[in-house]
Amino acid sequence: MRKSAIILLAGLAACSPTATSAQPLRPDAPRLIIAISVDQLSSDLFDEYRPHLTGGLKRLASDGIAFRNGYQSHAATETCPGHSTLLTGKRPATNGIVGNTWLDQNAARADKAIYCAEDENVAGSTSRNYTVSPAHLNGPTLGDRLKAVSPASRNVAVAGKDRSAVMMSGRNVDQRWYRQGNGFATDLKNVAVPRSVTLTNQAVAAALAQARPPLEPPALCQAKGKPYVLSPSLTVGNGRMDRAAGDTSRFLRSPEFDGATLALAAALAQEMNLGRGQATDVLSISLAATDYVGHAYGSGGMEMCLQMLALDRELGDFFAQLDRSGVDYAVVLSADHGVMDIPERLRDKGVADAARADAGLEPGEFGKLMAPQLGLTGSVLRGLGIGGDVWIDASVPGAQRPTVLRAAKVRYAGHPQVHAAFTRDEIMAVPMPTGPVDKWTVIQRVRASFDPARSGDLIVVLKQNISPIAAPSSGYSATHGSPWDYDRRVPILFWRRGTTAISSDEPVETVDIMPTLAGMLGLAVQPGSVDGKCLTGTGVACPR
Ligand code: ZN
Numbered sequence: 020m021r022k023s024a025i026i027l028l029a030g031l032a033a034c035s036p037t038a039t040s041a042q043p044l045r046p047d048a049p050r051l052i053i054a055i056s057v058d059q060l061s062s063d064l065f066d067e068y069r070p071h072l073t074g075g076l077k078r079l080a081s082d083g084i085a086f087r088n089g090y091q092s093h094a095a096t097e098t099c100p101g102h103s104t105l106l107t108g109k110r111p112a113t114n115g116i117v118g119n120t121w122l123d124q125n126a127a128r129a130d131k132a133i134y135c136a137e138d139e140n141v142a143g144s145t146s147r148n149y150t151v152s153p154a155h156l157n158g159p160t161l162g163d164r165l166k167a168v169s170p171a172s173r174n175v176a177v178a179g180k181d182r183s184a185v186m187m188s189g190r191n192v193d194q195r196w197y198r199q200g201n202g203f204a205t206d207l208k209n210v211a212v213p214r215s216v217t218l219t220n221q222a223v224a225a226a227l228a229q230a231r232p233p234l235e236p237p238a239l240c241q242a243k244g245k246p247y248v249l250s251p252s253l254t255v256g257n258g259r260m261d262r263a264a265g266d267t268s269r270f271l272r273s274p275e276f277d278g279a280t281l282a283l284a285a286a287l288a289q290e291m292n293l294g295r296g297q298a299t300d301v302l303s304i305s306l307a308a309t310d311y312v313g314h315a316y317g318s319g320g321m322e323m324c325l326q327m328l329a330l331d332r333e334l335g336d337f338f339a340q341l342d343r344s345g346v347d348y349a350v351v352l353s354a355d356h357g358v359m360d361i362p363e364r365l366r367d368k369g370v371a372d373a374a375r376a377d378a379g380l381e382p383g384e385f386g387k388l389m390a391p392q393l394g395l396t397g398s399v400l401r402g403l404g405i406g407g408d409v410w411i412d413a414s415v416p417g418a419q420r421p422t423v424l425r426a427a428k429v430r431y432a433g434h435p436q437v438h439a440a441f442t443r444d445e446i447m448a449v450p451m452p453t454g455p456v457d458k459w460t461v462i463q464r465v466r467a468s469f470d471p472a473r474s475g476d477l478i479v480v481l482k483q484n485i486s487p488i489a490a491p492s493s494g495y496s497a498t499h500g501s502p503w504d505y506d507r508r509v510p511i512l513f514w515r516r517g518t519t520a521i522s523s524d525e526p527v528e529t530v531d532i533m534p535t536l537a538g539m540l541g542l543a544v545q546p547g548s549v550d551g552k553c554l555t556g557t558g559v560a561c562p563r
Pocket of ligand 1: 058059097098099101310355356
């Protein structure tokens, strides 16, 4: 893929810079903001691999401003909420993105599931065939804010997942590309397909058509290569990313996918002359392979080691291409959430309480057992998986809803794998948290991703080290979504040429990223309009 990317870039004509200083921003504002999300890059992974980095991650970690204790501060540590905080400065409770999916029992569709990055009101939309849209996101992104005062600025996103591209770019967007099927596609109307997209899609098709031999793990990764048999047909831990021709799933859960995403980002930046226009541009990039590798194989094995080292190399190549363009760019890199490794390996490492959840905790099943005792039939609860939001089923008569809610809370809280079950009223009685994010209570974390119009009637929090995946399957052995630090602690790295390097242990939030970038640009952010703050420790001239 790296070779293809280079060929692809060489094929694009480099245009001459047309920079002027006609922008209503600070005179020393960078010409291009590059905001990168590495999907599922926990701080645990960052700390583990930091001493071994040599490429692009090393540049950010060693020469930039590195906060190793960044927090996706909320409890619903999923992809859509996580990406929604990065460039809005708002927590899910205020930006409305409370999950990847939530239930609206009044929705016309049969399964009542609403996807975070869709507009379900578009005729013909279903939860399987949805219409991609930022409709659910409350509030502007950095790109939206920039374009509001600087119309010549471009707001561009390239991502592995549609929801990541949408949440990082927002509403006023020039280009937005994400994977669909075996190539990159867009939801934007009236956008001609740029040559870089056509060439990248051709390069992906050509790469996919070839089988890929196993990668050669270096000693660091070899040492982590211990197999774990999770089912008769599923062994993880010692995979080397080999792939049959045409196997898209294994393409996605490998460094090839991030390579393609970065190749497209670099090519599009060059084709659009990002950072060489009349005003500062924003390029958002979300890299999804780490997430797919983590879900498929867990975070502690040889597969994730191969992915981390490749990601570091690929980012190095990407920055080198930007360097050659001569554009004055600033980078921020963070993640949408972390991950809990497979409990089988965690136990091996001495985490004695690591376990998979009891399948009976699934709300539909749980509610079925409760129903007879309440004189009801069917299931009295609905949900989207184990842990997190639980809704009282719409079939429960209004008068009985308080009884069902109380009974569900008591029964969930009494389960040995459950830390707590909080009702909507209990959560809404908690003020939006302030103070050091690493010291928040669990219900404060829950509050930060709770929107009473979208969230469940009850939020169930599993105990630490309980994986919500009761039975692992191919591609899905480990996950995230809890309020525990392995899921919420992520690195936040800023870099710009000439920055004085700082490595900080200070706890900060991902909602601080947007106000900090706004400070760097001289973009006014109305006090009280966001949850985050401009980080003064970055050398940015934050507004007083
Ligand atoms: Zn994610």
